[in-house]
Amino acid sequence: MIRPKLSPRRPLALIGATLVGVAAATAFAAPASAHHSIVSGTACKLESGDLSVEWTVKNSESDLAGKITEVWTPSATEIVGIAAGAELPKSTDGELKGQQVVKAGKKPVLKISAEWWRGERHITNTARGVAVLSGDCAPTSTPTPEPTSPEPSESPEPSQSPEATPSPSTPEETTSPEPSTSPSEEPSSPAPSTPAPTTPVPTSPAPTPQPSEPTGPLVPEEPNAPVFEIIFACDALAVTADNPADGVTATIVFTTDKGATKELKLVPGKKTEVVFEAYEGLTITPSFPGEKPDPADAVAWEKPADCAPGAGGGKGDGPTLPLTGAATGGIVAGAAVLLAAGVALFVVARRRKVRFTA
Known part of the structure; x- marks a missing residue:
């Protein structure tokens, strides 16, 4: 670029x-x-029309950590990982990352207010970032659960029990229905254990309470x-x-x-x-x-x-003389x-x- x-x-x-x-x-x-803080983000479009956004917030200072004081976004949806009160690490120690789903029709914008204390100096700043849309989100493949029915097929071992139990004088025992019914009953029990398919595609989030939009000069x-x-x-x-x-x-x-x-x-x-x-x-x-x-x-x-x-x-x-130095x-x-x-x-x-x- x-x-x-x-x-x-x-x-x-x-x-x-x-x-x-x-x-x-x-x-x-x-x-x-x-x-100041440095706000950036990348977004992709979900099937629902919403945007899945990954935000990154960096600190301009390499020797001083800051603190997030306000988080604001037009979508009014929660940003998991970035919230007021979170520590903004020194630039040499990493960065903050957050995930957000922005409702369809809303702009992927994030405003962050932060503060720093350098000795007795109290420093504040508000920074703004706009996520860059990269296209449609990659389709998420829903894992197909392995069928559990083969397990009962291996359990007919009890049906072999008649080989060990046949009495020399009573062949009728081999026709006893008890061993044969136990395998037939087992296939019905695994049905509840089959996990229901989960859909990882996020749905439209409900708005979460947030402070009013921060004002003041921006980076x-x-x-x-x-x-x-x-x-x-x-x-x-x-x-x-x-x-x-x-x-x-x-x-x-x-x-x-x-x-x-x-x-x-x-x-x-x-x-x-x-x-x-x-x-x-x-x-x-x-x-x-x-x-x-x-x-x-x-x-x-x-x-x-x-x-x-x-x-x-x-x-x-x-x-009195002026204070200097x-x-x-x-x-x-x-x-x-x-x-x-x-x-x-x-x-x-x-x-x-x-x-x-x-």
């Missing part, structure tokens, strides 16, 4: 979607990490799309880009409310970032080099609630990783003039 190369315009759509979402409120001393569905994360710290606002090895090469310019600019380089196979010193009223707006920033795409820095008085750009209660590890307010959704969002934003609001 030839994978189309990511459009250079795609990253701006991704970062625009990221900027208007929920950003990570975490200590800047710890490096950002784009924790880009294209494997070569960069993943962005925004971090609100007490003294800084940072934007990171985790670009896959087959990702696009591009540059995104961020312009502050004071006109200062910084460039975020997208380099295939590398993770890059830009950092702005936080102050009251700070906003950053993404654009491509040579283009005028669109104020509708701007995002404002918000001071985390747990910052110490005087930290960062907030108004202090005294002459490792000390900021104690003011973590929690993290929400932002993984942008992609081309569809970009098309809507550019062609339909939709404005994103935080």
Whole structure:
């Protein structure tokens, strides 16, 4: 399969979607990490018209296990093997697999919300996957039970008993019906032991209770799309880009409310970032080099609630110094990783003039 190369315009759509979402409120001393789950599936069509789907959920992290918090599918049928509360193993330790029967007419879609705890940082993410239909399911051959009637045919041994019992003086005993009736009665008894044929083809499942559809930013569905994360710290606002090895090469310019600019380089196979010193009223707006920033795409820095008085750009209660470096590890307010959704969002934003609001 030839994978189309990511459009250079795609990253701006991704970062625009990221900027208007929920950003990570975490200590800047710890490096950002784009924790996410990877959902994929294969499906085949049953004779009933339903789809038999095998789902796979992988962890992006090789050193940290996650936990599934929500499972949602339009079919509202149970996914055996994948449920809320299940552990999402480290990528080096395996993956989650689940089986589901999707009712005819429903889309084979799965949304997974997961969480990770990296020290004091609480990271959440929602990922979406669509199963690929491979065709009709292979016919399942119903095993034909072996007839058990031959067994009684071997049991006429009792009929030989007259050879051992004939008395020299009484030949009538050989005509005794008792030995001959026992074999004739035995063939009727195996009938109940004949197993009824089982039909492994699943029937239409009944809907099972499930939570409402998870909302929020999704992981880009294209494997070569960069993943962005925004971090609100007490003294800084940072934007990171985790670009896959087959990702696009591009540059995104961020312009502050004071006109200062910084460039975020997208380099295939590398993770890059830009950092702005936080102050009251700070906003950053993404654009491509040579283009005028669109104020509708701007995002404002918000001071985390747990910052110490005087930290960062907030108004202090005294002459206290801002916390920096490792000390900021104690003011973590929690993290929400932002993984942008992609081309569809970009098309809507550019062609339909939709404005994103935080």
